[in-house]
Amino acid sequence: MTAGFVDEPRLAGLMLRETGRRMRSALRAAAWPSLRLLPAGVPEPVAVPADLRRADAAAARAFYVGHLWLANHLVHLGGQSPFLVTDAPDAWIAELNSFEWLRHFTESGDALSSEHARTLVADWLRLKRRQLPRLAFDHDVAARRVIAWYSHAPILLQRADEAFARRFARALDDEVRRLKRTANAAPDGLPRLRVRMAVAFAAVAQPGRTCGARAAARALGEELDRQIHPDGGHISRNPATLVAVLADLLPLRQFFANQNKPVPRAVFGAIDRMLPALRFFRHGDGALALFNGAGVPDHHLTAALLRYDETLGEPISQMRQSGYQRLAAGRTILITDTGLPPAPEVSSDAHAGTLAFEFSAGGRRMIVNCGAPARLDAGWRRLSRATAAHSTLTLNDHSSSRFSRSERLDRFLGGPLMPGPTRVPTTREEIGEGQILTAAHDGYRQGFGFVHERQLFLSRDGGRIDGVDRLFHAAGRSQRLASEEPMGMLRFHLHPDVSARDTGDGIRLQHGDEVWWFGSEGEAKLEDSIFFADGAGARRTRQITVAFDCLEYRELGWRFEREG
Structure with missing residues (x-):
């Protein structure tokens, strides 16, 4: 951990703040209890909030046979209570203890489902806190549990005896009181x-x-x-x-x-x-x-x-505070990241994808980023957050924003993204032929002495995307001070359903009835890639790569054009 602090001084401050937050949360949770919020009688809500998430009665039946698919993980219970499983992934444990799966029992709606849902909740209520995983009482999991219990109280209280109803009411009250006391420390x-x-x-x-x-x-x-x-x-x-x-x-x-x-x-x-x-x-x-x-x-x-x-009409074209731009014409949509990294405290899921873009045409996604993996494996997660997993420029396979180099720190802090770019100036304009977006970031200034600028053009009919990537010497910093001789690489990750073929005259891309051609000023190659954002798990896909010799050239142009 010490080395991590030396390498990333900001992590020391984050570590201290996170330690303080956890201490405040523990102290408030242990504070003298306030008056109960719920009456002593059986809670029988007059109305309950709706649950907009999709429900599937078949998922409720899986609890009967003891094969639980939660958070993209399958766990076999082997006859034991699901709440006593200790060797399951954290994501599975969090999903189980959130009780959001109660919606599947509500969807089924019969008396047997009601009894089984009540039995599962009663099983959880019988366990002492020390028998349950610590993760079950994280703020996020506990908040999801409270909302789920309120939303699906009817299926739990249907034909319930008074003893269960009172025990359920007391537990719900305790959960809410603890969340109220510790809300500011979440x-x-x-x-x-x-x-x-x-x-x-x-x-x-x-x-x-x-x-x-x-x-x-x-x-x-x-x-x-x-x-x-x-x-x-x-x-x-x-x-x-x-x-x-x-x-x-x-x-x-x-x-x-x-x-x-x-x-x-x-x-x-x-x-x-x-x-x-x-x-x-x-x-x-x-x-x-x-x-x-x-x-x-x-x-x-x-x-x-x-x-x-x-709201009516087309979606908005730019999100200034959030740092995103959208270009749309004809059947083509192009969305690009033109924002600064979020604050470290809220960046545990953030990616180093500044100036990356995606585009879809005719309802078909063509160029994408690799996305976040469905299963929260630490190795895949770190790989998916790197700049190389995004459709943009990398220098020497370094990311434009930095990550902690300590797995222990990542586990404690949630894997914050450390600041990279400090400025992302952006301009856009309409011209007769279409729309032009220009943005730049200084995420490679510290390590390589360069500012990366990307210019995107979308034609008025949506049939052509022209791009130019440029590198400028950062003001006040000589390239000789850079730690490594930089070699750039442009990456354009293809959606897995896109078929790609290098014809010698360009790369032909096809997704359904959408056919596009890619060409560039540098030599373009088709290489393997991974698409993480699939419910069935990571999928093999392809990427277009174009080498960018930063010492010889300062800009590189490329184009996607619809066939016909």
Whole structure:
């Protein structure tokens, strides 16, 4: 760890802040208990929040046979309680203890499903805290559990005896009280926001407690205003985070209304900003652009969320605060990352993909980034976050932003992305022939003495994309000071469904009825690549690579053009 501190002084500050946050959380969780929030009687909610996530009755039946597929991992129970499994991946344990899988039992809806769901919850309630994994009480997992218990209380309480109902009410109350006490000590970003939403769900669910609902709404509103940019993006810069937030925030808004409680203005405002932002990141096939932690798409959930979007017309063209640009013409959509890395505290899923782009045509994704892996294997995760896993320029296979070199630090801090680029100036203009976007970043200034500039042109009919990548000597820094002689490499990762063939006159790309040709000023090659953002696991794909000798040339042009 000491070496990590010497190499990355910022990590020392992050380490101290994270240690302090955990201590505050532990102290507040152990604080003297406040008065119970729920009445002593059996909780029988008049209305429950909706669950917009897809449910499958077959997934509920898997609990009967003891083969649980959660978080892209299959675990065989072997007759034991799922909550006593100790050798499963952390992602599986977190998903299990979130109880979000209760939606599958609600979907089934019969008496047997109700009894089995109740038995599973009772099994969890019987266990002492020391018997459960520590991960089960992380802020994010506990907040998801509270929301799931409220959302699926009817299936649990259907024909329940009074003893279970009281035990369930006490446990739910204890969970909410602990989250209220420790909300400010929750990890920044989505976990803290989820805690605020869970407390708001609890406050709204209790009839007659207007003051509690107002306080919870005010705290949630303040957190939404802090975390959701004016352009609708999240401070983590992860497009998939918008889906996660909206999946809980939209039902919460309706829950306020159903319980005849005023919906906080900040909730309305955040939703109105996020829905257009979600459309901004969406390709023609419904998948989100693969930037900064976005991975396997949930087409059903995204479509369900966008049904609430009442805005008309085309998606917005730029997200200034979040740092993204979108060019669209004809059947072609091009989305590029033109932002600074997020703050280290909320960057555990962020990628070093500055100036990377994706494009789709006719509802077919052609050029992509590799995306985040569905299974959170540490090695794959680190590889997917590197600049080389993105459709942009690398120098000597170095990333434009830095990562910790210590696995122990990564486990403790969540793998923060250390700042690389400090400036990403961006301009765009409309000309007669189409749209031009120009952006630059200084992420390679420290190691190599270069600033990378990328210019993208999309023709008015959407049939041609011209690109130029340039390298400039950074002001005040001589190339002779660079630690290595740089060799650039342009990468264009192909979607796995794209077939590619080098004809000698260019590289022919085909995806369905979309046929495009790639050409460049340098020699282009087809090489192997990996596409992580697939529900079935990592898939083999191809990438176009073009070597860029930075010492001989300062710019390199390339083109994608639709056939015919």
